[in-house]
Amino acid sequence: MPEGAGAAGWRRLALDPPRAFGTPPVSGNLRATAADFAVEERLGYEPDGGRAHRLLWVEKQAANTLDVARELAAAAGCAPADVGFAGMKDRQAVARQWFSVPAERAQPPPAGFRGDAFRVLASHPHSRKLRRGALAGNAFAIRVRAVAGDRVALASRLERIAAGGFPNYFGPQRFGAGGANLAQVEAWLERGWLPRGREPRAFVLSTARAIAFHAVLARRVDEGSWNRLLPGEVVNLAGSASVFVAAAPDEALAERCRAGDVRPTGPLCGEGGLAPEGEAAAVEHAALEAAAPLPAQLAAFGMRGERRALVTRPAALRQREDGDALVLEFELPRGAYATSLLRELVESGAPPAGGD
Amino acid sequence: MMRIGSGYDVHRFGAGDHVMLGGLRIAHTHGVVAHSDGDVILHALMDAMLGAAGAGDIGQHFPPGDARFSGADSRDLLREVVRMVAARGFTLENCDLTLVAEVPRIASHRDAICESIAAALAVDRTRVNLKATTAEGLGALGRSEGIAAQAIVLLREVDSA
Numbered sequence: 195m196p197e198g199a200g201a202a203g204w205r206r207l208a209l210d211p212p213r214a215f216g217t218p219p220v221s222g223n224l225r226a227t228a229a230d231f232a233v234e235e236r237l238g239y240e241p242d243g244g245r246a247h248r249l250l251w252v253e254k255q256a257a258n259t260l261d262v263a264r265e266l267a268a269a270a271g272c273a274p275a276d277v278g279f280a281g282m283k284d285r286q287a288v289a290r291q292w293f294s295v296p297a298e299r300a301q302p303p304p305a306g307f308r309g310d311a312f313r314v315l316a317s318h319p320h321s322r323k324l325r326r327g328a329l330a331g332n333a334f335a336i337r338v339r340a341v342a343g344d345r346v347a348l349a350s351r352l353e354r355i356a357a358g359g360f361p362n363y364f365g366p367q368r369f370g371a372g373g374a375n376l377a378q379v380e381a382w383l384e385r386g387w388l389p390r391g392r393e394p395r396a397f398v399l400s401t402a403r404a405i406a407f408h409a410v411l412a413r414r415v416d417e418g419s420w421n422r423l424l425p426g427e428v429v430n431l432a433g434s435a436s437v438f439v440a441a442a443p444d445e446a447l448a449e450r451c452r453a454g455d456v457r458p459t460g461p462l463c464g465e466g467g468l469a470p471e472g473e474a475a476a477v478e479h480a481a482l483e484a485a486a487p488l489p490a491q492l493a494a495f496g497m498r499g500e501r502r503a504l505v506t507r508p509a510a511l512r513q514r515e516d517g518d519a520l521v522l523e524f525e526l527p528r529g530a531y532a533t534s535l536l537r538e539l540v541e542s543g544a545p546p547a548g549g550d
Numbered sequence: 551m552m553r554i555g556s557g558y559d560v561h562r563f564g565a566g567d568h569v570m571l572g573g574l575r576i577a578h579t580h581g582v583v584a585h586s587d588g589d590v591i592l593h594a595l596m597d598a599m600l601g602a603a604g605a606g607d608i609g610q611h612f613p614p615g616d617a618r619f620s621g622a623d624s625r626d627l628l629r630e631v632v633r634m635v636a637a638r639g640f641t642l643e644n645c646d647l648t649l650v651a652e653v654p655r656i657a658s659h660r661d662a663i664c665e666s667i668a669a670a671l672a673v674d675r676t677r678v679n680l681k682a683t684t685a686e687g688l689g690a691l692g693r694s695e696g697i698a699a700q701a702i703v704l705l706r707e708v709d710s711a
Contacts, residue, residue, distance in 0.1 A: 237637065238633075238634070238637030238638075239605065239634070239637055239638060242604065280639075321604065322604070325639045325707060326639075327639055327708060328637065328638050328639030329637065330637045429672065430672065431629065431632060431633075431671075431672030432633075433632075433633035433636060433637075434632045434633050434635075434636035434641065434672065435636055435641040435708050436632055436636070436641060436642065436671060436672035436673050437672065437673075438668065438669070438672050438673055438674055439674070455629070456672065468674065528637075
């Protein structure tokens with residue numbers, strides 16, 4: 195491994211990558227209670243009335259998404275894998291999200307059903323199982339307590355981020371509690387084999403990909419190019435998985451980038467997939483040295499190469515007073531982490547483990 | 551999982567000096583009668599994508615009577631369709647498009663149209679194919695009273711990374 199890589203370098207890349215806007219203008223306490231972190235899923239489409247499944251609108255508190263899915267499966271009399279959901283939501287939060295339960299060979303629990311730490315608020319007929327990632331985004335309301343600092347500067351930073359976005363880092367939960375998944379990645383490299391079981395393997399691989407992505411995004415933040423297109427950039431159409439290579443971005447494309455319609459991307463390392471060219475490739479390859487040998491290992495393991503936007507943009511970003519607390523409200527597209535926005539706004543003692 | 555969809559659109563020729571095809575302005579002796587810009591290729595493509603995703607059709611999402619879409623640039627509508635499809639967990643694998651018209655002839659514009667469509671879809675140029683044919687003088691299209699397009703698309707389901 196190159197100098198600076200390995201446990202210490204990767205931990206810093208994973209949990210404390212460079213901020214785009216410098217020190218946050220305020221400090222405060224995040225997530226004093228679960229109710230301080232409210233998240234509501236936005237599918238981006240309506241239940242279609244089909245008969246094969248029911249879409250259940252569920253509110254959960256202090257429970258993780260997989261546990262709720264298992265409990266819904268038990269109540270319906272189907273396998274946990276038959277229950278679908280579009281995204282994992284925070285455990286330490288009040289979260290509202292959709293689950294799909296097969297309706298023709300199981301009995302989905304009705305509206306009003308209560309589980310250990312959740313309740314079903316509504317039920318609608320739908321034709322398909324919900325798939326991971328099949329959502330538009332999430333709306334958040336985050337209460338910050340004991341706020342101190344420059345509130346005028348905070349307002350200014352909110353305006354700046356609303357207009358131009360923020361670095362699309364993965365949140366700390368991607369790396370496990372306290373970065374625990376990082377040790378599993380190192381163990382994978384040392385032993386040469388992955389842990390047994392689909393979920394443990396997926397955790398290790400997704401953590402490894404996130405480290406490599408952070409290496410590229412951190413470099414682009416340091417160089418000030420995280421929010422603009424370089425020659426040879428792999429460009430993403432915001433709100434979609436569509437990507438294309440812009441060999442020589444013209445002013446029209448640059449303007450679309452400033453407007454948030456298209457975005458530069460970094461690698462989710464693996465084999466194949468669209469790769470940058472020219473200057474964008476040079477920057478990316480140099481940055482990935484900090485993550486070596488993860489890119490090669492991920493490709494050798496057969497992961498499919500994909501891209502993730504370097505920048506993401508909140509909608510409806512605003513602050514309001516609530517007694518002694520400050521409440522930050524915003525919407526994020528799928529795959530974006532609330533914690534990656536909050537770390538640009540609020541200095542807190544410990545990073546909250548939140549976001550989608 | 552892969553999903554297939556088909557789309558078809560036709561517009562009558564009317565007053566004007568150009569038609570919009572795949573987002574490009576093509577000079578012609580007539581325009582088309584339409585609420586938006588009347589881009590038959592993109593309209594067929596959007597319907598195919600929405601159909602493949604089980605998301606209805608463009609009439610539902612961009613109603614012809616809605617003033618917001620009067621004269622709309624169909625590339626903007628297509629980008630919205632890409633996002634709708636993405637919200638359902640799909641991305642475009644490829645599309646195969648067929649223009650049916652006696653006039654105008656588009657052979658010299660074919661590559662530019664494909665590049666324009668690929669740019670609007672934000673996909674590599676190789677994922678877009680465009681063919682053109684005539685109606686062999688048969689029917690209204692054969693009498694050069696209008697222009698039509700057919701689209702077949704394949705969508706691929708994507709898991710979040």
